[in-house]
Amino acid sequence: MQDQIKQLLTKILVDMNVSDVIPQVSLSSSSDHGEFSSNVAMLLAKKIDKSPMEIAEEIKQKLITHKPADNLLEKIVVVKPGFVNIYVNRAFLVSQLKYLLEGQEKIDGKGKSYKYIVEYSSPNIAKPFTVGHLRSTIIGDAIANLLEATGNKVYRDNHLGDWGTQFGKQIYAIKTWGNEAEMDASENPVKDLVALYVRFHDEAEKNPSLEDEGRAWFKKLEDGDPEARRLWKKCIDWSWKEFNRIYSELNVEFTENEGRGFGEAYFEDKMQSVIEELKAKKLLHVGEQGAQIVEFPSDFKLPPLMILKKDGATLYSTRDLATDKFRLEHYGKAIIIINEVGGEQSLYFRQLYKLEEMLGWFYPEQRMHKKHGLYRFQEGKMSTRKGNVIWLEDVLDEAKKRAYNLQFDNISYPNDEIKEKVQNTIQLGKGEKTEIEDRAKAVAIGAIKWNDLKRNSEQDILFDWDDILNMHGNSGPYMQYVYVRCLSILEKAKSNTLDVEGQDVQERISDFEGYTFKSEEFELLRQLCFFETILKQAAKELAPHMLCTYLFELAQVFNHFYQKVPVLHAENETQKKFRLLLVSVTAKVIKKGLHILGMETPEKM
Ligand code: ARG
Numbered sequence: 001m002q003d004q005i006k007q008l009l010t011k012i013l014v015d016m017n018v019s020d021v022i023p024q025v026s027l028s029s030s031s032d033h034g035e036f037s038s039n040v041a042m043l044l045a046k047k048i049d050k051s052p053m054e055i056a057e058e059i060k061q062k063l064i065t066h067k068p069a070d071n072l073l074e075k076i077v078v079v080k081p082g083f084v085n086i087y088v089n090r091a092f093l094v095s096q097l098k099y100l101l102e103g104q105e106k107i108d109g110k111g112k113s114y115k116y117i118v119e120y121s122s123p124n125i126a127k128p129f130t131v132g133h134l135r136s137t138i139i140g141d142a143i144a145n146l147l148e149a150t151g152n153k154v155y156r157d158n159h160l161g162d163w164g165t166q167f168g169k170q171i172y173a174i175k176t177w178g179n180e181a182e183m184d185a186s187e188n189p190v191k192d193l194v195a196l197y198v199r200f201h202d203e204a205e206k207n208p209s210l211e212d213e214g215r216a217w218f219k220k221l222e223d224g225d226p227e228a229r230r231l232w233k234k235c236i237d238w239s240w241k242e243f244n245r246i247y248s249e250l251n252v253e254f255t256e257n258e259g260r261g262f263g264e265a266y267f268e269d270k271m272q273s274v275i276e277e278l279k280a281k282k283l284l285h286v287g288e289q290g291a292q293i294v295e296f297p298s299d300f301k302l303p304p305l306m307i308l309k310k311d312g313a314t315l316y317s318t319r320d321l322a323t324d325k326f327r328l329e330h331y332g333k334a335i336i337i338i339n340e341v342g343g344e345q346s347l348y349f350r351q352l353y354k355l356e357e358m359l360g361w362f363y364p365e366q367r368m369h370k371k372h373g374l375y376r377f378q379e380g381k382m383s384t385r386k387g388n389v390i391w392l393e394d395v396l397d398e399a400k401k402r403a404y405n406l407q408f409d410n411i412s413y414p415n416d417e418i419k420e421k422v423q424n425t426i427q428l429g430k431g432e433k434t435e436i437e438d439r440a441k442a443v444a445i446g447a448i449k450w451n452d453l454k455r456n457s458e459q460d461i462l463f464d465w466d467d468i469l470n471m472h473g474n475s476g477p478y479m480q481y482v483y484v485r486c487l488s489i490l491e492k493a494k495s496n497t498l499d500v501e502g503q504d505v506q507e508r509i510s511d512f513e514g515y516t517f518k519s520e521e522f523e524l525l526r527q528l529c530f531f532e533t534i535l536k537q538a539a540k541e542l543a544p545h546m547l548c549t550y551l552f553e554l555a556q557v558f559n560h561f562y563q564k565v566p567v568l569h570a571e572n573e574t575q576k577k578f579r580l581l582l583v584s585v586t587a588k589v590i591k592k593g594l595h596i597l598g599m600e601t602p603e604k605m
Contacts (some may be wrong), residue, residue: 001094002027002533004072005036013119018044025086027533031526034087041082052082052165057599059084088529094512096529103592115153117327118144120340121261124161126170126235127195127593128433129246131375131394132342133250137459138452138598140340141252143378145596148484150539155331156259158253159339162236163268164192165320166197168218171231172210175199180234187392189238206513218313222268249396250445251598267322272313274321281359294355305351320352326363337368343371343458360586373460388562399444402469404436406443406477412466415525442600443469449599450476474552477605479594482555484605485562486587493568493580510522510580524582527557531589535596544597551593589597 002025009023018486023040041056050053056078063084065078074089120140123133141156148154150471173196174180183189204210221228241262249255278284278294284307287293292308307318317504327337339349349369356362452461471477530550538546567583570576591601 001072002527003102008063008066009038011041012059012066015062018047023046027530029084031523033086035526036086038084038086041084045082047101053078056082056306067553080318080585090517091513092527092530092547093525095546097581098509101588102527105511105587113151113153115331115335117155117157117331117335117337118147118340119157119159121336122159122161122341124286125239125244126190126197128190128194129390131243131395132446134392135372135375135452136340136342137250139370139457139544140447141598142453142596143338143370143542145598146535146539146544146547149596150536155256157256158254158263159323160261160263161486162217163264164316165215165218165313167235168196168216169200169214169234170466171217171221171228172213172229172589173197173370183238188242190242193235193238210345223537228284233379247363257532264319267319270322270326271318274318274325275308277359284360296354300354302351305355317352321355324361330348338368338370340370340372343373344352346371347383368542372457375464376460396444397450400440402465403447403477404440404442406469411577437600443480445474445481446599448596450479450548453597454552456543456545476599477549479555479590480601481605482558483587483590483601484603486583486590487603489567490587502531511574515574515578518565520564521579521582524557524561524586527554529583547593547597551590554586554589555580
């Protein structure tokens with residue numbers, strides 16, 4: 001709808017001989033102001049010698065004469081200081097329900113579609129999968145889903161930290177204090193690896209020569225020493241044991257490099273050509289401390305970026321450059337790359353992107369750093385070195401336990417003692433699969449994901465269990481619950497509108513021509529019809545929170561509708577049918593929306 005209106009306005013501008021104004025059309029927040037609103041008259045007033053109100057009137061008249069064939073517009077109202085408010089034809093809105101029900105909101109076929117690499121998660125081998133990586137995984141996955149749902153080609157990549165000097169220390173620590181057999185058998189060998197790493201740093205404080213040992217082992221690793229390679233590979237396998245578990249819990253996948261993503265190590269032999277290119281383009285200089293650096297033109301106010309250490313060792317940045325050069329060659333020049341990485345790397349990414357522009361690889365629009373804020377726990381920030389780590393798996397387990405109990409919170413127990421007994425016996429037992437457990441998992445993961453996605457990702461999050469699992473507020477369980485409620489209404493009505501085929505829907509929809517709406521029905525219809533516009537906006541801005549805001553509003557509008565308007569006991573058949581149709585489409589839209597956010601929609605709760 002939004003695109004159709006934009007096109008109409010563009011045509012009108014052409015008629016008026018204006019070519020350098022792009023009409024903006026936004027959703028109206030209240031139905032009192034119609035469905036869409038445009039500020040085009042105000043923009044035009046800056047160019048031609050007429051008042052915004054006059055121009056708005058002129059545009060209104062032109063819209064009326066241009067009236068598109070499918071009867072899109074109901075009325076147009078000009079309001080001060082020059083807004084053109086557009087009311088969409090009711091019958092047109094009703095006809096949109098068909099597409100929503102079929103799950104094919106008209107995502108503009110002829111619109112532009114792009115190729116994206118969405119790089120997210122990117123945890124480090126032999127280090128914990130932090131809650132920062134959790135955020136990256138959740139947000140990156142949702143963004144990839146959004147882009148896919150709006151017709152783009154998406155490659156899902158995982159830039160694992162599987163290379164770097166820390167592996168020298170790690171190998172030394174395993175050889176000196178580690179027990180490989182125990183780690184092979186362990187459920188969570190990363191815990192051991194982290195403990196070894198912490199130990200290395202403790203001992204190195206007393207005995208600095210350990211740092212040299214670490215460096216020597218990294219050198220061996222780089223030179224292909226079989227023992228160093230073997231232990232490094234082991235670290236990777238041990239870490240993947242944990243990553244696999246987490247990704248399957250979160251239901252997140254990657255498409256590149258057989259589902260593992262191209263980690264830093266993949267680019268080990270691809271860095272030399274980057275260094276040569278940097279040299280050939282005269283971008284590499286020797287810095288004060290003897291390292292090889294790139295300097296940026298002063299107007300960018302960026303500090304130099306180190307590419308090679310004094311001893312010639314490569315860095316994170318060297319591997320990122322090699323990664324992007326590879327992407328350029330592998331996926332073609334017309335690619336947009338999104339790095340979903342914490343905001344603390346913001347300066348680094350600005351340097352990287354600028355350098356890639358200087359190299360002539362990408363235009364600035366092709367490189368995007370989608371940053372996320374920190375997760376804050378009451379305990380304060382976490383650090384790997386000191387070992388005071390909050391384990392992601394513990395967070396997930398706790399979430400499941402709480403979601404599991406949530407399902408029993410509504411039961412009234414004779415007394416607290418019995419309540420405690422029952423709740424203790426239903427604590428989540430590992431390995432045992434039951435329906436309730438599966439549901440608890442879907443609710444728990446959904447709660448964590450929604451809690452993350454509902455806000456602008458750049459904000460920090462204070463982690464609060466009560467907030468996350470609250471059934472009444474803006475939370476994942478609440479959204480899932482509204483979906484379940486829709487299903488139970490449909491079930492009671494024995495209405496299978498959810499699965500009807502297009503033909504049938506078309507017939508049903510024509511039943512409602514000339515239907516007189518109650519305001520609650522209209523508000524719901526209107527909100528449902530905004531889904532397509534919101535999806536496109538959220539995809540364009542890489543902003544899953546826009547979809548969350550929309551879905552939460554939909555849930556509120558739906559609840560209001562359901563409180564005020566009888567569905568199963570409607571006055572007549574037509575009303576009942578129409579209301580059930582609205583309930584069906586609400587369920588469809590919530591389900592599709594939540595799936596795009598990476599959440600499951602259990603059928604019972
Ligand atoms: N492994 C890094 C970390 O944990 C994140 C990698 C981000 N991606 C990139 N292309 N540099 O901080």
